[in-house]
Amino acid sequence: MVRFAVPLLLLVAGSSSLFADDGGRRARDAEKDRTELAKQLAGLTPGKPQQCMPLGRSSDSARVGDTILYKLNRNDIYRTDTSGGCFGLRRGDAIVTRSYTGQLCRGDIIQTVDLVSRMPSGSCTFGEFVRYRKQ
Secondary structure, eight states: OOHHHHHHHHHHHHHHHHHHHHHHHHHHHHHHHHHHHHHHHHTTTEEEESSETTTTTEEEEEEEEEEEEEETTTTTTEEEOOOOOOOOHHHTTTTEEESSSSSHHHEEEEEEEOOTTTOOOEEEEEOEEEEEEOO
């Protein structure tokens, strides 16, 4: 009986310590995201939130946590915060969107797809688009 109780006790103690650290990891990730967003948007002034962003004007995009930055150039960036659920954003999965209007709009669905397996890894929606410009 002792042969089974000791390994079981060690397993329970080890798994509880993993769950206890999860909150600390999330806090570190959130702080890292805030720092990276501040760095990416340094020197730029936010405009009014917009419902849509014209498609095709962006030359590059960056992901910071649940936020996507669409870069028109280094002095002109659109920021949108997603609704969460796009678990592949942090991992670097491909972003798939469908637009029938020539623009990305608040509420449009984003799907992330794993680049290796080509399997969907999450979905979420765009938030409002805020344009950041150098003044």
